[in-house]
Amino acid sequence: MSVSERTSRAASPHSWLANQPYLLLSITALCWAGNAIVGRLAAGHIPPVTLSFLRWWFAFLLILPFARKHLVRDWPAIRAKLPVMIILSVTGIGAFNTMQYWALEYTQALNTLLLQSAGPLIVAVWSLVLLGVRLTLAQAAGVLLSMIGVLVILLRGDLTAIANIQLNKGDVIFIVALVIFGFYSVLTLKRPAIHGLSFVAFTFGCGAVCLIPLLIWELASRPPMALNMANLLSVLYVAVFPSTLAYLCFNRGIELIGANRAAPFFHVVPVFGSVMAIVFLGEHPQLFHVVGFALVLAGVFVASRRQQK
Numbered sequence: 001m002s003v004s005e006r007t008s009r010a011a012s013p014h015s016w017l018a019n020q021p022y023l024l025l026s027i028t029a030l031c032w033a034g035n036a037i038v039g040r041l042a043a044g045h046i047p048p049v050t051l052s053f054l055r056w057w058f059a060f061l062l063i064l065p066f067a068r069k070h071l072v073r074d075w076p077a078i079r080a081k082l083p084v085m086i087i088l089s090v091t092g093i094g095a096f097n098t099m100q101y102w103a104l105e106y107t108q109a110l111n112t113l114l115l116q117s118a119g120p121l122i123v124a125v126w127s128l129v130l131l132g133v134r135l136t137l138a139q140a141a142g143v144l145l146s147m148i149g150v151l152v153i154l155l156r157g158d159l160t161a162i163a164n165i166q167l168n169k170g171d172v173i174f175i176v177a178l179v180i181f182g183f184y185s186v187l188t189l190k191r192p193a194i195h196g197l198s199f200v201a202f203t204f205g206c207g208a209v210c211l212i213p214l215l216i217w218e219l220a221s222r223p224p225m226a227l228n229m230a231n232l233l234s235v236l237y238v239a240v241f242p243s244t245l246a247y248l249c250f251n252r253g254i255e256l257i258g259a260n261r262a263a264p265f266f267h268v269v270p271v272f273g274s275v276m277a278i279v280f281l282g283e284h285p286q287l288f289h290v291v292g293f294a295l296v297l298a299g300v301f302v303a304s305r306r307q308q309k
């Protein structure tokens with residue numbers, strides 16, 4: 001590469017950003033954290049299925065122009081594994097996000113953000129069930145430590161209350177959503193070998209279509225979304241940032257540094273989100289939030305440490 005080419009590349013903000021993996025992954029985490037905040041703000045104003053459907057349908061329309069040529073080329077591979085692709089769309093796109101928005105009608109954004117830290121450990125359990133990948137002793141210890149952290153959050157710091165546990169409805173819904181997302185995450189290992197844009201475009205579109213029966217039921221049983229500026233901005237945010245922009249940044253970040261080095265950025269999501277919940281929602285952090293989050297992260301650290309030879 002000549003000096004002039006290097007100078008031109010360095011002068012392009014897009015080229016510079018496209019080669020900053022840690023910044024790209026931080027943007028991803030920030031967008032996904034904002035999704036919990038917007039979901040909480042939208043609770044009571046936009047029904048959960050409506051918000052999830054509009055999010056993924058508009059995200060599909062936004063990404064389709066970039067993915068179209070890849071979809072055409074990859075369609076034979078997609079068709080060969082169509083049942084797997086449909087299951088991935090239903091679980092990871094339709095079910096998980098709809099249940100997250102439903103949960104936010106009953107619980108704090110802080111709770112869902114902190115509980116989300118247990119997601120990678122739920123993935124480890126599904127890896128054992130679906131793929132036969134056994135946990136090491138360190139991973140088992142990490143799972144136990146993180147589960148204690150989750151209990152600290154759910155029991156509001158009083159572990160002696162476990163015998164009389166009464167879970168917040170939203171917390172229970174979100175834990176089920178995490179289990180579904182863990183299943184989706186492991187099943188992606190069985191997806192066809194297709195371009196990343198083909199994968200997200202198909203799952204975005206298919207996930208939105210699969211929500212149509214639930215959307216019809218919701219429109220018949222609940223008041224529809226009011227067409228005001230606040231609701232339209234919420235839909236625009238979730239379609240552009242935690243969906244389209246986050247996935248593009250995440251995919252590029254993985255391309256630059258690999259999935260293993262990118263994985264810890266999932267745990268930045270609750271950090272960003274907790275700060276945003278305090279600033280924008282006026283939610284009050286308590287000691288049990290801090291202790292529970294610290295235990296979850298400690299468990300993740302123990303579980304993810306590379307084994308010494």
